[in-house]
Amino acid sequence: MTLLTIVESGPLTTVQDLGRPGFAHIGVPRSGALDRSALRLANRLVGNSEADAALEITVGGFEARTNADVWVAVTGAWCPISVGGEQIDPNTPVRARAGQTIRVDAAVGGLRAYLSVRGGIDATAVLGSRSRDTLSGLGPEPLAPGDELGVGREPDAPIPALEISPWSPPSDERVEVPVVLGPRQEWFEDAEIEAFLGTVWALDAASNRVGARLVGDPVTRRTDAELPSEGMVAGAIQIPPSGLPTVLLADHPVTGGYPVIGIVSSAAIDAFAQLRPGQKLTFRHA
Incomplete structure (x- = not known):
């Protein structure tokens, strides 16, 4: 029906x-x-x-x-x-x-x-x-x-009498995102990794379900060499030649050739889903 x-x-x-x-x-x-x-x-x-x-x-x-x-x-x-x-x-x-x-x-x-x-x-x-x-x-x-x-089929469970759920809207303030560095940490100088963590990034309007594109001070890689394609997971932060990070989201490709400077948690991906274009964020050590 x-x-x-x-x-x-x-x-x-x-x-x-x-x-x-x-x-x-x-x-x-x-x-x-x-x-x-x-x-x-x-x-x-x-x-x-x-x-x-x-x-x-x-x-x-x-x-x-x-x-x-x-x-x-x-x-x-x-x-x-x-x-x-x-x-x-x-x-x-x-x-x-x-x-x-x-x-x-x-x-x-x-x-x-x-x-x-x-x-x-x-x-x-x-x-x-x-x-x-x-x-x-x-x-x-x-x-x-x-x-x-x-x-679909009518579920057996009733409408719950009470569900404890947040009543405030997603914040439009700056978001702090925990990140685990690596696996391609060696592609970046220590100073560049600290700069990456210290930069206030903004969500690019070109972001979508595939990836969150960020704008800010570009991250410089140690080398211009090519990285053979390897497996990718949701939450991986790729650094392309432009130096502007892309955080892979739900519809990401399963392989990629850009070095991954760090990975964010699945809970952080939920937060990325609600970021609005131009909204600010920073990364910190998880």
Whole structure:
């Protein structure tokens, strides 16, 4: 049964779950929601499994019409949200009635919101996941007006009576990101590594689900030699010839030839999901 009809899809709205781990050996990254903690919370709020598929809404400008009564919740970026024209709070389960519209307007804090529906978004799974991989093109196409979405089986769990969840929007202040140096630390002088850690970086507007591009004082490598391609993981910080770091995110390529100066944790990747273009960040030793 069709549950949602998309009216407006905004700049980028995709179906995402917790991804498809275990396929890097055939060139497929994990993908999945960029802010996994927000996805998990959105699913818990409506009684779903944390791994169920939901909608990742980038920036906002999203609207859908319901074709049946359903519980919904929106987490992640702080956006004006309405159901049937009535404003609702983020991080709160709400019953949407058949024929009502669900609207997620432009984010005022953070960048990516997660809309869950009770039962989970029903889409064709590829390699065990319903996630859209924007680099390889695996998974459901990004949503467009007129698209129709179904819902999965009614979960056994009830709508929770109380969910302890944060009520403040993602911060637009400078973010401090812990990093483990290496594995190509030897490609950089000690002074350059300290400069990298001491620089206040800003998120480039060209960033996406593949990688967070940073602008600031370039990092100088010891050599202009080429590094043979090697395996890459989400959170790896590559330093290309420009000296401007790229932090690999969910849809990253599984191999790369730029030296990796350090790696950030999976929790830090959640934070990168909510950084806005121009927002400042620094790195520190984990």
